[in-house]
Amino acid sequence: MLEPSIDDLQTKIKSKYTLVTIAAKRARQIREEDKKVLVDDPKSNKYVGLALEEIMADKLHVKNDSN
Structure with a gap:
């Protein structure tokens, strides 16, 4: 079972695609x-x-590039 759950994660970042992208990039950085x-x-x-x-700890955020 995935912890934290996808439902909990989506309260922080709405898009599953964005969530996966950010997690993968950060995991690569750590490694x-x-x-x-x-x-x-x-x-x-x-x-x-x-x-x-x-x-989940609000240490990573989505950067909005709104013009």
Whole structure:
């Protein structure tokens, strides 16, 4: 079972596509660049799980490029 749940994640980021894209990019950053995880006491051992936890903790946001 995915934790945090997709329903909970979509309260933070509405679009599933955007959610997946942000989580994948952040997971890649953590893995390749040895970036520090932005949440205290993460539950996940996997990079995507860590990225999803960061989203739930409001550490990652969608940047709006509205003109």
